[in-house]
Amino acid sequence: MRFQCHVGHGWSWDALLTHKSDQLEAAVWAASRLFVERAILQRQIASRLQRANGDPAQAGQLDALSQIDERKSRELQEMLGELALVASEQQAGLAPARERSVAYERQLSPVSRKESSNAD
Ligand SMILES: [Zn+2]
Secondary structure (H helix, E strand, C coil), rough: CCCEECCCEEEEEHHHHHHHHHHHHHHHHHHHHHHHHHHHHHHHHHHHHHHHHCCCHHHHHHHHHHHHHHHHHHHHHHHHHHHHHHHHHHHHHHHHHHHHHHHHHHHCHHHHHHCCCCCC
16 A cells, blocks of 8 residues: 655555654644744733733733633643653554555566655
């Protein structure tokens, strides 16, 4: 079973699945970091607003939003832990399948084998 990326590189299904899992992990990590950054920004704005016009309601609202963002960031960190667990289980499950896949690709033509070494 072979897949192609947009460029036309050939992928074995298990290499493509691992690649996709890595991308997913990076995306969740980036989202978690963005929540932290927005929380910090909201807190800074709240503090400046309080000093500038002394509106405690608006500052309090931003402070509450930053707490929500911090909670969202922690939830995403927990998700990263779950993703790592699933990935290690998948690796264990894929190992026998990968051996079968390698054995199968040895039977293919030299051209096909050359393509299978391509990666993004
Ligand atoms: Zn590619």
